[in-house]
Amino acid sequence: MGRAVLHWRVDMLDVGDGHRVWFEQAGQGVDALVLHGGPGSGCRPGHYDLFDLSRYRVTLLDQRGCGRSEPLASDTLDALDANTTTHLISDIEALRLHLGVEAWVLFGGSWGSTLAMAYAQAHPTRVRAMVMAGVATTAERDLRWLYGDIGNIFPEAYAEFCAHVPDVSDDPAHTGARVAAYASRLRDPALAQAAADAWCQWETAIFGGDIHASGSRYADPAFRLGFARIVTHYFTHAAWMDDHQLLRNVGDIAHIPCTMIHSRFDPSCPLRGPWELERAWPAASLQVLGGTSHSALDAEMVSAIRAATDVLRF
Structure with missing residues (x-):
């Protein structure tokens, strides 16, 4: 290996x-x-x-x-x-x-x-x-799980994830609106990097990680921005x-x-x-x-x- x-x-x-x-x-x-x-x-x-x-x-x-x-x-x-x-x-x-x-x-x-x-x-x-x-x-239930329901297991990280888009309820039922709100921010040059950082911190937190960990691909701000933009682009549209x-x-x-x-x-x-x-x-x-x-x-x-x-x- x-x-x-x-x-x-x-x-x-x-x-x-x-x-x-x-x-x-x-x-x-x-x-x-x-x-x-x-x-x-x-x-x-x-x-x-x-x-x-x-x-x-x-x-x-x-x-x-x-x-x-x-x-x-x-x-x-x-x-x-x-x-x-x-x-x-x-x-x-x-x-x-x-x-x-x-x-x-x-x-x-x-x-x-x-x-x-x-x-x-x-x-x-x-x-x-x-x-x-x-x-x-x-499937819709799986997106709701990943960006909503699993917050019941990781409440601290989920609170930070939701706080970045405060206009959207933290209720898992509003997962679609939350993903769409992130996608919108990621298209705004003034907000994009901060949104990418918050999105990727959530992606890593459920595995006990951190975006700033040495050797992590998430440590690269450009990777975080591109990844978050593509993920939210796809999941806002339920992957078509x-x-x-x-x-x-x-x-x-x-x-x-x-x-x-x-x-x-x-x-x-x-x-x-x-x-x-x-x-x-x-x-x-x-x-x-x-x-x-x-x-x-x-x-x-x-x-x-x-x-x-x-x-x-x-």
Whole structure:
């Protein structure tokens, strides 16, 4: 784990609408695509540790507006234009055609699992298998949990989170209005950085972290600004999906093998979402870990994900 990786291809793909998406490849064998979380987190070198690079050709893709793609949401609000779930699905297809890939093994973590399912449901013949961790369906109840209900467990941090948008009630029932209020502030140059700092402090507080912790990606103010802008942009619009759309349409991907890995006490995404998916998805299995790990790059998650990709055979 954490070894040096030989990147044999690093490039940008013009996907139109003024966007160029960054991608990188390493390894050889079955094509696999990593879909990062956030939305707006970007890929990291540790994502290669989720695969045996002697068996997989792994592609990392930074989604519109983040990572090394252009333009960046931290630099300009133009990065939020033509930046929706439908656009990201189109980008994955454009990249597949550009690389000459017949079908992918998809890995998605957190928001990346939402995007993986949305892509697979749109293009079911282009997915060979899936592995997902910290599974998120981006349903309304899950957004309410993350930005509202879980405040009952972290009342101090939640009070600070809500205080930054004092015109919105701290009642979890007003979660949508709270996210929209943050999105509005993040578009105002005079208010944007302070709003990004408050948003990201909440994102880290539920995992016992702090945005100023040494070595944290949140320690970079530009990362905080771009991340918060993209997250609130997507979640204000419910990711441009109908509520429970992914669960309702799971029959479209019923034949695709999928391993879901989820921590029972994940503070970000309740276990109920992947549990319901497994019950409706004949080819899916759910592995429940103890503890609170959410990130695909947490040590326990890395081990479980790597075991899941190692056993896939084609």
